[in-house]
Amino acid sequence: MGPVGLCIVALVVISITHWFYGWRNPRCNGKLPPGSMGMPLLGETLQFFAPNSSSDIPPFIKKRMERFGPIFRTSLVGRPVIISTDPDLSYFVFQKEGKLFQSWYPDTFTEIFGRQNVGSLHGFMYKYLKNMVLNLFGPESLKKMLPEVEQEACRNLNRWSSQESVELKDATASLIFDLTAKKLISYDPEKSSENLRENFVAFIQGLISFPLNIPGTAYHKCMQGRKKAMKMLKSMLQERRAKPRKQQSDFFDFVLEELAKEDTILTEAIALDLMFVLLFASFETTSLAITMATKFLLEHPLVLKALTEENEAILRKRENPNSGLTWKEYKSMTFTFQFINETVRLTNIVPAIFRKALKEINYKGYTIPAGWAVMVCPPSIHLNPATYKDPLDFNPWRWERMEFNGASKHFMAFGGGMRFCVGTDFTKVQMAVFLHCLATKYRWRVIKGGNIVRTPGLQFPNGFHVQISEKNESKEEPKINSI
Numbered sequence: 395m396g397p398v399g400l401c402i403v404a405l406v407v408i409s410i411t412h413w414f415y416g417w418r419n420p421r422c423n424g425k426l427p428p429g430s431m432g433m434p435l436l437g438e439t440l441q442f443f444a445p446n447s448s449s450d451i452p453p454f455i456k457k458r459m460e461r462f463g464p465i466f467r468t469s470l471v472g473r474p475v476i477i478s479t480d481p482d483l484s485y486f487v488f489q490k491e492g493k494l495f496q497s498w499y500p501d502t503f504t505e506i507f508g509r510q511n512v513g514s515l516h517g518f519m520y521k522y523l524k525n526m527v528l529n530l531f532g533p534e535s536l537k538k539m540l541p542e543v544e545q546e547a548c549r550n551l552n553r554w555s556s557q558e559s560v561e562l563k564d565a566t567a568s569l570i571f572d573l574t575a576k577k578l579i580s581y582d583p584e585k586s587s588e589n590l591r592e593n594f595v596a597f598i599q600g601l602i603s604f605p606l607n608i609p610g611t612a613y614h615k616c617m618q619g620r621k622k623a624m625k626m627l628k629s630m631l632q633e634r635r636a637k638p639r640k641q642q643s644d645f646f647d648f649v650l651e652e653l654a655k656e657d658t659i660l661t662e663a664i665a666l667d668l669m670f671v672l673l674f675a676s677f678e679t680t681s682l683a684i685t686m687a688t689k690f691l692l693e694h695p696l697v698l699k700a701l702t703e704e705n706e707a708i709l710r711k712r713e714n715p716n717s718g719l720t721w722k723e724y725k726s727m728t729f730t731f732q733f734i735n736e737t738v739r740l741t742n743i744v745p746a747i748f749r750k751a752l753k754e755i756n757y758k759g760y761t762i763p764a765g766w767a768v769m770v771c772p773p774s775i776h777l778n779p780a781t782y783k784d785p786l787d788f789n790p791w792r793w794e795r796m797e798f799n800g801a802s803k804h805f806m807a808f809g810g811g812m813r814f815c816v817g818t819d820f821t822k823v824q825m826a827v828f829l830h831c832l833a834t835k836y837r838w839r840v841i842k843g844g845n846i847v848r849t850p851g852l853q854f855p856n857g858f859h860v861q862i863s864e865k866n867e868s869k870e871e872p873k874i875n876s877i
């Protein structure tokens with residue numbers, strides 16, 4: 395090789411070394427939190443997604459907390475990220491939404507949920523959509539919805555009790571999805587030629603993944619599902635437009651009324667993206683929470699006893715035990731709400747909440763450069779022994795001494811600040827009513843499955859198959875496999 399060749403090789407080596415050094419030591423005006431940026435481009439993405447079956451803080455996070463402290467840096471899906479396991483910083487991030495931080499999710503989220511989904515919108519349009527959703531799932535709507543939620547929970551439980559076994563995650567997902575779809579778009583799966591919910595499967599795996607849209611990848615499967623679901627939603631909206639109803643009865647009617655206004659800021663595309671997000675957000679999260687709740691009840695007989703007693707007492711106090719659950723009775727379920735809180739604390743359905751720093755931010759001696767992503771990690775907050783004694787123990791009674799409505803520095807299962815989950819009360823109604831029907835009328839046992847995997851989103855790889863029987867009915871003992 396001649397001197398020119400040697401010079402070129404030397405230049406290439408120097409450039410790569412320089413780039414590699416820059417990758418590992420990103421520029422910052424102050425002191426970056428400690429941490430490792432991992433491999434060039436790939437960062438620490440693979441380690442972050444490595445499956446684990448623990449209910450503890452994910453090993454990826456725990457190892458780094460031990461090594462670097464509560465605030466550290468990394469690189470995920472091609473982005474530099476500051477991970478916060480620190481309650482103060484996490485709370486600060488939520489409180490400063492729109493000023494210092496802004497909702498930001500990896501590209502995969504935006505592509506799957508739509509570029510105009512509520513999580514990616516800001517300012518005026520965001521507030522407008524949020525009010526729309528709050529009207530739909532606020533206390534007044536929920537009060538009206540209560541009898542229907544109870545009827546559906548009881549009807550489904552009754553049907554499942556006639557089966558040898560039911561896969562609870564899928565069955566509850568279908569229950570919640572059908573109810574939400576009925577409320578939003580009057581969708582009736584029995585009258586539809588296509589199954590809308592089918593298009594929402596495999597979403598959890600696809601959401602935080604590499605955006606490789608080629609057959610075989612989780613991302614590709616998700617995108618195909620989105621396409622089909624959006625096509626169905628669009629044609630349903632068009633059908634409704636062609637045959638409007640006299641009285642506004644669901645979200646479609648409301649959207650059409652809004653779109654007809656001259657000065658509206660709503661567009662059909664935004665309304666459809668919102669519909670898609672709401673359908674997904676409601677059934678996937680709540681069904682995971684109900685499945686875990688049912689599993690916790692089996693594993694903790696004293697908890698089951700307390701929950702059953704509270705709910706049976708409601709029936710005993712009634713003049714007619716067969717009359718439906720009232721709002722007052724629902725509000726009186728103190729232990730059931732403690733139980734729900736403990737379930738979502740330990741379940742950690744949302745393992746990561748993302749934001750982007752709008753400007754350079756200095757916090758606790760560290761600098762977060764403008765444009766960097768910040769990931770708040772709810773499991774590290776919910777499993778902190780300084781706040782929750784024996785954090786891995788399932789103990790609903792711990793909530794007797796704790797505030798549990800809304801978000802705090804120590805509880806962020808439903809997020810916090812301006813973007814606090816709009817579906818929280820809806821989820822609580824669904825869970826409490828389901829548990830009320832289950833605990834007062836049925837008993838259940840595991841047939842198979844029930845093991846969990848986190849990637850880091852929660853999954854039941856073998857499902858959770860249970861046999862449900864009416865309390866006063868005896869069924870042949872099934873062969874029980876361990877959970």
Ligand code: HEM
Pocket residue numbers: 497512513524527531671672675676677679680683738743744747748806807808809810812813814815816817818820821
């Ligand atoms: C156990 C059930 C649920 C959990 C654990 C949960 C969790 C969360 C969390 C952590 C956030 C905050 C995300 C962020 O700050 O970026 C959020 C936001 C949101 N949730 Fe939920 N959620 C649940 C149920 C629901 C339901 C039933 C609905 C639909 C009715 C829903 C709709 C939404 C929407 C639309 C947002 C975005 C709000 C915004 O950007 O302001 N969620 N949820």
